[in-house]
Amino acid sequence: MTQLQIQASRPYTVYIEPDAVKRLVEVPEAQQADQFWIITDQTVAALHLATVCAQLDHCFNKKQLISRVEPGEASKSLAVYQRVLEDGIEQGATRKTVVLAVGGGMIGDLAGFVAATFLRGVPFIQIPTTLLAHDSSVGGKVGLNLRWGKNLVGAFYQPSAVLYDITFLRTLSDREWRSGFFELLKHGLLARPTFAHDLLELDLAGVKQLPLADSIAAGIAVKQRIVEQDEWESGVRAFLNYGHTFGHAVEYVSPGLSHGEAVGIGLVFVSFVEGNLDQAKRVVSLIKRLGVTLPERQAFQVYLDLMRRDKKNNASIRFVVQRQGEFKLEEVDEDRLRKAYDQTVRCLQWD
Template identity: 45%
Template sequence: MEKITINASTHSYNVEIGASIRFQLEGLMNKTYKKVLIITDHQVAPLYLEDVKQAFSSQTEVFEHIVPAGEASKSMEQYSSLLDTCITNKLDRKSLIVGLGGGMVGDLAGFAASTYLRGVDFLQMPTTILAHDSSVGGKVAINHSQGKNLIGCFYNPVQVIYDTETLLSLPPSEIRSGFGEVVKHALLSDPAWCTELLESEISAMNNEKLNLYLSKGIQVKADIVEKDEKEQGIRQHLNLGHTLAHALEAELGYGQITHGEAVAIGIWFALRVSEKQVDAALPTRKYRDWLINNDYPVKLAAEIDSDKIISRMKWDKKTVESQLHYVLLKSVGQPLVKSVEEDELKGYLTDFIKEVSQH
């Protein structure tokens, strides 16, 4: 088992990574609780919910709340229903909420934990590759019809327990989704790692290599978050690809494309904008080929309306005083944030849609 410590401003917490550690949950936890609420979705529940419930001793009352799988569950309606469950089961400030699932479950459970009784302890149990990113760093949120994650806050978990055995049950779309964030971490940090990834075939990845990449990705995020927890400076670099990704998810309808797949397409666009804005030398063609060879749904981007996407980008959290601030790369490992004029961005997006439609 591997342990990575995240030094957050509110408290330090550990990310523990290993196979089958869901069965050791209570033994790995730093404190005990009389009441625990496990939040999961209807796809994860039949696979792992009973394992996690059984990991608690008879001294702990364990409750469950199951939501529909998919990004659409990060909604005000599901959030309200979740609070009803907390109140019905009389959770108090010394209770624990566990988010068992992917990024959607973690975000929803974390936001509920941050607001119920002004904050109760929250433990992340990610079950997807994508959640190696979302489970670390303390961002929790729900969506609004006008945009992704518009309602949320910074709220750190007390611990992250990452059982990599749960990744074996992932469908291909979720594996692609996870690698959208893995390759982002490589582009932000390490040219050699980036080259290695872009020469790989996701479906042929062995567990040893996957665990290595997940640990490296978590460490990249940890190093950035520790320096800039509230996203006032370099943490913005972690949004590489996300401005277009969030607009795509909202425009196509939450759940029509996974978050990581949208990020992967958004990164392709960010590389193109980087070439035009800062004359960057980047492996854009190699990256494009990697997306296509690994069956990313790039064709979806060809169906979008550039005016509608620009409008949604302007609602994004990364927009400041109506100025679109874009995360770009000068080279692999050298990110920057640059203001891009709306007319310029629209032109780049129109060209990008044409390029995507040819593949």
């Protein structure tokens, strides 16, 4: 069993262990709830909903409301958000109802935003089912996408707990393993001392054989350290976007590409922005070993326009970059971005 105590405006515990849902009995908000409102997607529901409901029955004699959405990033939309809110009303959710976000990063973002805004806010608990969600389930950033870009609507709203049952990861597809791994790699690069060196040498079989509880805890601990310094993203929390500015742009115009795979491409790009050619080549080699299928490449201008809409940018485009072992936000001009794009295309052999 592994526990991390997140010291945010609403302190909470991250439990990382098999059958973690049973830890609900230790969460005050769950004890006080009149019922639980499970928000999940259809894929996760088919795999894990029966297990979660059985564990809830073991802990509490409380009604369970269930809202299912389509899997995939398209469900992080205003239309789906409205439908889930209305579904909660129709099923009888109240201000004493606790939302359970059962799924990956998309569900955590959507269900968290529902909880933050339903009846002006109800408690919610993250129950991650993917490796990728080790990043998204901690830190309290919840929200939706608009047609202009990712995460343009959102809030800071901390969960009451994170219950991470690592046995749920056994059902992940190769794409989901890759997706979560690239976020873990990002945390490894951000860590001081870094733990990315060994990760950069793995293949897909090696990723699946990682000691999951320890690896997830190591990734979360990096995010914990940063979030506890800057919960509202006024400074160093932006460092968690390392590799994401270009990655988000690629993800947004690449249906079928997972978030983490896009971040992997983004890590190549930012390495070239930094002039870190060795890191860029190592990440490219990793992308190929893990079997990432590159998306259809768009013109530089398409990605540039999307990067300009990134929520951390103002008049200029700012990137999280590493300089002499330290991270900083740096304005990057268009010529430099174009050069990094051309280098990324060549190094990835991205036709």
